[in-house]
Amino acid sequence: VAALEAAGAEVTLHAADVCDAAAMRGVFDALRARYGAVHGVLHTAGVAGGGLLRTRSRADMEAVLAAKVTGTLVLRELVAATPGVRFLTLFSSRAALNGLLGSADYAAANAFMDAVAIGTPPGAPVTVSVNWPAWHGIGMAGATPDHPAPDGGTHWRTVLAPDDWLVAEHRLQGRALLPGAAYFDLLVRAVRESGGADDLDPVVIEDLMLSEPLFVTEPTDVTVALTESAEGAWH
Template identity: 40%
Template sequence: GTRHLVLTSRRGPDAPGVADLTAELTAHGARVTVADCDVADRDQLAALLGSLPADLPLTGVVHAAGVLDDGVLDALTPDRFDAVLRPKTLGTAHLHDLTREHDLSMFVLFSSIVGVLGNAGQANYAAANAYLDAVAEQRRAAGLPVTSVAWGPWADAGMATADVLTDRMRHDGLTPMAPDTAVAALRAAVAEGTSHATVVDVDWPSYAGVLTAARPSPLIGDLPEVRRALEAAKAAA
């Protein structure tokens, strides 16, 4: 039912796969505009918003930008933090501020499970996504629409498809989700007006074992699935 989709990235029409994506969306009946716009650049974003046709006003935002630069904490320089934080935090801040006067029905932020549960080598990425969740709290308090989704890994798409990263996540109990399943969860969260959602496929025996190997984890310790997994492991020992 969407009449007009504006797709933005820093490469715009030159991004891989844009032609096929545009054709697919157009076949569904939507008008598609592809723009090269860095949402972390306030002036670029303001110009893009100002160029939208009056008969097709902005009614929804999905902010899905992200950059990874993993490393152990003492190797994460300010530049490496900036590279990861900039697209997430500045993009979110500018979208939040510049669309405040628009009559939005949804404002969706793609956060990450890393900001909720953490992950080895991703302190910068955890901080970037925790910022998104904080902005969601701010928007909810102001009565503005928002859904911040802390994603677990997706299969076949997204930022966790590298073989080494996928294997490590599977070993740690985080199973990559089929995109159709993830999108269905996103649709439900937005329809229900959920301000925060964590969407992840967890193998709790494996994940609980990893997270509690050195010490108990108050973060997940009260979850029924974790208690059952730890009790089963203890009985087996």
């Protein structure tokens, strides 16, 4: 924004839900009243996916689909109905082309944008959908996942390296990852070494759900967060 202003542009901010057709029309009207015309639109609103479908509620998935499906339809109608608009650029993702593990809803939402661009009717403003790869360090791909420590719990830590036997021979799309069965080993070690069980005690694991793959492309800190319930079970 600072660079645009330094180059002589004027930047104004209007907040609106891209899924709300009336609110977006209000933004267009305000811009046309001030500047005379809207020449182009970049659709950059989006919500990242967050886990395998098995772990997602309908509401989670609708939140991801909304901005890119409903929002794209709202903007498509608006640019078609607004004289002078020359282009609509949709910020899609490479996830639409080759999928994204743990983000099927996000991949589908972006594929919808691509389909809208491909199906632009003759005479409509030029509509392109850009399949961006991840932008390093910024935006939704640069966000650090937040895994807070459980209250009163303990943390067991280890470091996994790409050449550890646990991961070296298990690869997905060329990247080493922790296979599902190895999570059991990690949990048993974490509980034993945190004092939850003696070496010869059996450890019973219930309700294990793997929500996303753990890729190990460089030495990676792994933390198992443990809390002990009143009944002596560890979570």
